[in-house]
Amino acid sequence: xxxxxxxxxxxxxxxxxVLSRRLRQGGRSTGQxxxxxxxxxxxxxxxxxxxxxxxxxxxxxxxxxxxxxADTGEVMAYSILRYADPLNDEEMTREEALAAASEAIxxxxxxxxxxxxxxxxxxxxxxxxxxxxxxxxxxxxxxxxLRVTLHPKTHRIVEYFRKWRKLNLK
Amino acid sequence: xxxxxxxxIVKERRKEIGIDPExxxxxxxxxxxxxxxxxxxxGPAEDRVxxxxxxxxxxxxxxxxxxxxxxxxxxxxxxx
Numbered sequence: 369x370x371x372x373x374x375x376x377x378x379x380x381x382x383x384x385x386v387l388s389r390r391l392r393q394g395g396r397s398t399g400q401x402x403x404x405x406x407x408x409x410x411x412x413x414x415x416x417x418x419x420x421x422x423x424x425x426x427x428x429x430x431x432x433x434x435x436x437x438a439d440t441g442e443v444m445a446y447s448i449l450r451y452a453d454p455l456n457d458e459e460m461t462r463e464e465a466l467a468a469a470s471e472a473i474x475x476x477x478x479x480x481x482x483x484x485x486x487x488x489x490x491x492x493x494x495x496x497x498x499x500x501x502x503x504x505x506x507x508x509x510x511x512x513x514l515r516v517t518l519h520p521k522t523h524r525i526v527e528y529f530r531k532w533r534k535l536n537l538k
Numbered sequence: 539x540x541x542x543x544x545x546x547i548v549k550e551r552r553k554e555i556g557i558d559p560e561x562x563x564x565x566x567x568x569x570x571x572x573x574x575x576x577x578x579x580x581g582p583a584e585d586r587v588x589x590x591x592x593x594x595x596x597x598x599x600x601x602x603x604x605x606x607x608x609x610x611x612x613x614x615x616x617x618x
Contacts, residue, residue, distance in 0.1 A: 437582070438580065439580070439581070439582065440582075504570060507568060507569050507570050507587060508567065508569040508570070509569065509570045509585075510569045510570060510571045510572065510590060511571075511572055533572070533585075535570065535585045536582065536583065536584050536585050537570065537584075537585045537586070537587070538573075538584045538585065538586055
Protein backbone atom coordinates (compact mmCIF):
# COMPACT_ATOMS: atom_id res chain seq x y z
CA UNK A 369 0.00 0.00 0.00
CA UNK A 370 1.21 3.52 -0.76
CA UNK A 371 2.31 5.78 2.03
CA UNK A 372 0.25 8.96 2.72
CA UNK A 373 3.00 11.06 1.13
CA UNK A 374 2.99 8.90 -2.00
CA UNK A 375 -0.81 9.17 -2.23
CA UNK A 376 -0.63 12.96 -1.93
CA UNK A 377 2.11 13.18 -4.52
CA UNK A 378 0.26 10.87 -6.90
CA UNK A 379 -2.96 12.88 -6.54
CA UNK A 380 -1.16 16.15 -7.27
CA UNK A 381 0.46 14.55 -10.31
CA UNK A 382 -2.92 13.47 -11.69
CA UNK A 383 -4.53 16.85 -11.11
CA UNK A 384 -1.54 18.58 -12.72
CA UNK A 385 -1.92 16.32 -15.77
CA VAL A 386 -5.60 17.19 -16.12
CA LEU A 387 -5.06 20.93 -15.68
CA SER A 388 -2.08 20.94 -18.06
CA ARG A 389 -4.21 19.21 -20.67
CA ARG A 390 -6.83 21.93 -20.24
CA LEU A 391 -4.15 24.57 -20.73
CA ARG A 392 -3.05 22.91 -23.96
CA GLN A 393 -6.67 22.72 -25.12
CA GLY A 394 -6.87 26.43 -24.43
CA GLY A 395 -3.87 27.01 -26.67
CA ARG A 396 -1.26 27.57 -23.93
CA SER A 397 1.90 25.54 -23.83
CA THR A 398 4.20 25.81 -20.84
CA GLY A 399 7.01 23.93 -19.17
CA GLN A 400 6.00 25.60 -15.93
CA UNK A 401 2.36 24.74 -15.27
CA UNK A 402 2.75 26.01 -11.71
CA UNK A 403 2.75 29.51 -13.19
CA UNK A 404 -0.89 28.87 -14.09
CA UNK A 405 -2.06 26.84 -11.14
CA UNK A 406 -0.83 25.41 -7.88
CA UNK A 407 -1.99 22.27 -6.12
CA UNK A 408 -1.99 21.37 -2.47
CA UNK A 409 -3.05 17.98 -1.10
CA UNK A 410 -4.96 17.33 2.13
CA UNK A 411 -4.08 14.31 4.22
CA UNK A 412 -5.49 11.05 2.77
CA UNK A 413 -8.87 10.09 4.20
CA UNK A 414 -10.14 6.54 4.46
CA UNK A 415 -13.37 5.56 2.79
CA UNK A 416 -14.89 2.06 2.28
CA UNK A 417 -13.12 1.57 -1.04
CA UNK A 418 -9.68 2.77 0.05
CA UNK A 419 -8.31 6.29 0.48
CA UNK A 420 -9.16 9.61 -1.05
CA UNK A 421 -7.02 12.71 -1.28
CA UNK A 422 -8.59 16.13 -1.71
CA UNK A 423 -6.62 18.58 -3.80
CA UNK A 424 -6.93 22.34 -3.50
CA UNK A 425 -6.00 24.24 -6.62
CA UNK A 426 -5.39 27.90 -7.27
CA UNK A 427 -5.98 28.92 -10.81
CA UNK A 428 -4.03 31.37 -12.89
CA UNK A 429 -5.07 34.79 -11.51
CA UNK A 430 -2.88 37.43 -13.03
CA UNK A 431 -1.44 38.56 -16.34
CA UNK A 432 1.73 40.57 -16.68
CA UNK A 433 2.66 41.80 -20.15
CA UNK A 434 5.70 43.77 -21.20
CA UNK A 435 6.37 45.17 -24.67
CA UNK A 436 10.00 45.80 -25.61
CA UNK A 437 11.49 47.65 -28.54
CA ALA A 438 13.00 44.77 -30.50
CA ASP A 439 16.00 46.88 -31.59
CA THR A 440 16.97 48.64 -28.38
CA GLY A 441 15.39 46.51 -25.67
CA GLU A 442 13.70 49.59 -24.28
CA VAL A 443 10.51 48.90 -22.36
CA MET A 444 7.65 50.42 -24.32
CA ALA A 445 4.62 49.35 -22.29
CA TYR A 446 3.73 47.04 -19.47
CA SER A 447 0.67 45.91 -17.62
CA ILE A 448 -0.20 43.80 -14.62
CA LEU A 449 -3.76 42.61 -14.28
CA ARG A 450 -5.06 41.03 -11.10
CA TYR A 451 -8.75 41.30 -10.32
CA ALA A 452 -8.65 40.47 -6.65
CA ASP A 453 -10.88 39.57 -3.77
CA PRO A 454 -12.60 40.34 -1.47
CA LEU A 455 -16.14 40.92 -2.71
CA ASN A 456 -16.96 44.59 -2.62
CA ASP A 457 -19.67 47.09 -3.37
CA GLU A 458 -18.10 50.06 -1.59
CA GLU A 459 -16.68 53.08 -3.35
CA MET A 460 -13.69 55.27 -2.56
CA THR A 461 -13.17 58.96 -3.16
CA ARG A 462 -10.91 60.26 -5.90
CA GLU A 463 -8.56 61.67 -3.25
CA GLU A 464 -8.31 58.27 -1.53
CA ALA A 465 -7.60 56.61 -4.87
CA LEU A 466 -4.93 59.17 -5.78
CA ALA A 467 -3.28 58.79 -2.38
CA ALA A 468 -3.24 54.98 -2.62
CA ALA A 469 -1.89 55.08 -6.17
CA SER A 470 0.86 57.58 -5.43
CA GLU A 471 2.04 55.49 -2.48
CA ALA A 472 2.56 52.51 -4.76
CA ILE A 473 3.62 53.94 -8.12
CA UNK A 474 5.49 56.86 -9.62
CA UNK A 475 3.10 59.06 -11.57
CA UNK A 476 5.13 60.75 -14.36
CA UNK A 477 5.52 64.54 -14.18
CA UNK A 478 3.79 65.02 -17.53
CA UNK A 479 0.75 62.93 -16.54
CA UNK A 480 -2.60 64.71 -16.23
CA UNK A 481 -5.52 62.93 -14.58
CA UNK A 482 -8.14 62.26 -17.23
CA UNK A 483 -10.83 60.35 -15.39
CA UNK A 484 -11.83 58.60 -12.19
CA UNK A 485 -14.73 56.16 -12.02
CA UNK A 486 -16.02 52.93 -10.50
CA UNK A 487 -17.07 49.83 -12.40
CA UNK A 488 -18.22 46.30 -11.59
CA UNK A 489 -16.45 43.48 -13.37
CA UNK A 490 -18.74 40.96 -11.67
CA UNK A 491 -21.53 40.85 -9.13
CA UNK A 492 -20.39 42.60 -5.93
CA UNK A 493 -16.96 43.15 -7.45
CA UNK A 494 -16.68 46.88 -7.71
CA UNK A 495 -13.35 48.54 -8.42
CA UNK A 496 -12.18 52.13 -8.81
CA UNK A 497 -10.12 53.29 -11.76
CA UNK A 498 -7.85 56.27 -12.36
CA UNK A 499 -6.65 57.15 -15.86
CA UNK A 500 -4.05 59.67 -16.80
CA UNK A 501 -3.19 61.10 -20.20
CA UNK A 502 0.18 62.51 -21.15
CA UNK A 503 0.59 66.18 -22.01
CA UNK A 504 3.89 67.23 -23.58
CA UNK A 505 4.47 70.90 -24.48
CA UNK A 506 0.73 71.49 -24.24
CA UNK A 507 -0.22 68.64 -26.56
CA UNK A 508 -1.66 65.26 -25.71
CA UNK A 509 0.58 62.35 -26.62
CA UNK A 510 -1.72 60.04 -28.54
CA UNK A 511 -1.58 56.44 -27.32
CA UNK A 512 0.29 57.10 -24.09
CA UNK A 513 -1.72 56.33 -21.00
CA LEU A 514 -1.42 55.31 -17.37
CA ARG A 515 -4.27 53.31 -15.89
CA VAL A 516 -4.51 52.14 -12.29
CA THR A 517 -7.38 50.11 -10.87
CA LEU A 518 -7.82 49.92 -7.12
CA HIS A 519 -9.83 47.85 -4.69
CA PRO A 520 -11.96 50.39 -2.76
CA LYS A 521 -11.97 48.33 0.44
CA THR A 522 -8.32 47.33 0.66
CA HIS A 523 -6.89 50.26 -1.34
CA ARG A 524 -4.65 47.76 -3.14
CA ILE A 525 -3.74 48.21 -6.79
CA VAL A 526 -5.29 45.34 -8.72
CA GLU A 527 -4.49 46.46 -12.25
CA TYR A 528 -1.74 48.59 -13.69
CA PHE A 529 -1.16 49.59 -17.28
CA ARG A 530 1.33 52.10 -18.55
CA LYS A 531 2.43 53.08 -22.03
CA TRP A 532 4.75 56.08 -21.88
CA ARG A 533 6.99 56.00 -24.91
CA LYS A 534 10.27 57.81 -25.39
CA LEU A 535 9.36 60.64 -27.74
CA ASN A 536 11.19 61.03 -31.03
CA LEU A 537 9.69 64.26 -32.35
CA LYS A 538 10.46 65.17 -35.97
CA UNK B 539 -2.05 74.91 -39.38
CA UNK B 540 -5.51 75.58 -38.02
CA UNK B 541 -8.19 72.99 -37.42
CA UNK B 542 -10.15 74.37 -40.36
CA UNK B 543 -7.13 73.96 -42.67
CA UNK B 544 -6.61 70.38 -41.53
CA UNK B 545 -10.28 69.61 -42.13
CA UNK B 546 -10.07 71.18 -45.57
CA ILE B 547 -7.11 68.94 -46.51
CA VAL B 548 -9.03 65.84 -45.49
CA LYS B 549 -12.17 67.05 -47.23
CA GLU B 550 -10.27 67.55 -50.49
CA ARG B 551 -8.78 64.05 -50.36
CA ARG B 552 -11.69 62.33 -48.70
CA LYS B 553 -12.57 60.12 -51.64
CA GLU B 554 -8.95 59.21 -52.32
CA ILE B 555 -8.31 58.08 -48.73
CA GLY B 556 -11.56 56.13 -48.57
CA ILE B 557 -13.68 57.98 -46.04
CA ASP B 558 -17.25 56.80 -46.59
CA PRO B 559 -19.66 59.61 -47.61
CA GLU B 560 -21.94 58.65 -44.74
CA UNK B 561 -19.32 59.49 -42.14
CA UNK B 562 -19.24 62.86 -40.40
CA UNK B 563 -16.44 64.56 -38.47
CA UNK B 564 -16.89 63.72 -34.80
CA UNK B 565 -13.77 65.35 -33.36
CA UNK B 566 -10.54 67.13 -34.22
CA UNK B 567 -7.55 67.49 -31.93
CA UNK B 568 -3.97 68.63 -32.33
CA UNK B 569 -1.72 66.08 -30.64
CA UNK B 570 1.56 64.17 -30.82
CA UNK B 571 1.12 60.98 -32.81
CA UNK B 572 3.33 57.98 -33.48
CA UNK B 573 4.30 57.66 -37.13
CA UNK B 574 6.02 55.06 -39.26
CA UNK B 575 6.22 55.38 -43.01
CA UNK B 576 5.66 51.65 -43.36
CA UNK B 577 4.03 50.32 -40.18
CA UNK B 578 4.63 46.71 -41.24
CA UNK B 579 8.40 47.15 -41.47
CA UNK B 580 10.54 46.87 -38.33
CA GLY B 581 12.40 49.90 -37.07
CA PRO B 582 11.91 52.88 -34.80
CA ALA B 583 8.80 55.01 -34.96
CA GLU B 584 8.85 58.78 -35.07
CA ASP B 585 6.57 61.23 -33.35
CA ARG B 586 4.90 64.06 -35.25
CA VAL B 587 2.62 66.91 -34.28
CA UNK B 588 -0.59 66.25 -36.16
CA UNK B 589 -4.29 66.91 -36.29
CA UNK B 590 -6.26 63.81 -35.33
CA UNK B 591 -9.56 63.97 -37.19
CA UNK B 592 -12.16 61.38 -36.33
CA UNK B 593 -15.12 60.48 -38.49
CA UNK B 594 -18.01 58.30 -37.45
CA UNK B 595 -21.41 57.06 -38.48
CA UNK B 596 -23.85 54.42 -37.26
CA UNK B 597 -21.75 51.51 -38.46
CA UNK B 598 -18.13 52.59 -38.14
CA UNK B 599 -15.40 55.15 -37.73
CA UNK B 600 -12.25 56.44 -39.38
CA UNK B 601 -9.27 58.35 -37.99
CA UNK B 602 -7.00 60.53 -40.08
CA UNK B 603 -3.70 62.08 -38.96
CA UNK B 604 -2.69 65.26 -40.80
CA UNK B 605 0.80 66.54 -40.03
CA UNK B 606 0.60 70.04 -38.60
CA UNK B 607 3.78 71.33 -40.25
CA UNK B 608 3.39 69.99 -43.79
CA UNK B 609 -0.27 69.06 -44.22
CA UNK B 610 0.75 65.53 -45.17
CA UNK B 611 -1.77 62.81 -44.41
CA UNK B 612 0.25 60.47 -42.25
CA UNK B 613 -2.21 57.76 -41.35
CA UNK B 614 -5.73 56.65 -42.15
CA UNK B 615 -7.29 54.00 -39.95
CA UNK B 616 -10.82 52.81 -39.67
CA UNK B 617 -13.25 50.14 -38.68
CA UNK B 618 -14.47 49.41 -42.16
